[in-house]
Amino acid sequence: MIKEHDCVVLTSDLPGEGLLSGDVGTVVHIHRNVSAYEVEFATLTGKTIAVATVLSSQCRPIGHRDINHVREVHAAYWTARRTRSDGPRYVEYPAG
Secondary structure (H helix, E strand, O other): OOOOOOEEEEOOOEHHHOEOOOOEEEEEEEOHHHOEEEEEEEOOOOOEEEEEEEEHHHEEEOOOOOOOOOOOOOHHHHHHHHOOOOOOOOOOOOOO
16 A cells, blocks of 8 residues: 555656656555545655656656666757646756
8 A cells, every 4th residue: 555655656658747657656645445645755865856747647656676877868858848727836956
């Protein structure tokens, strides 16, 4: 059973959020009936890049045999996301 503050692994891409299957996030809220979670996704240095609503069918708990894999978040994507009409949800961080 997934609880708040647990790490979860995406099992589906979330293209609208720029997230890919295999990305790891932290559960920050559990919706009623465990139908979905609010999951925070951050860089390895701790900078939040997204807080997304993830259906319970789109993620799983981390397992004992899982290993981290690094991919770089593309700055152009996050710059475009900052200009969305619903206001800034993401912050672009300088490289380095």
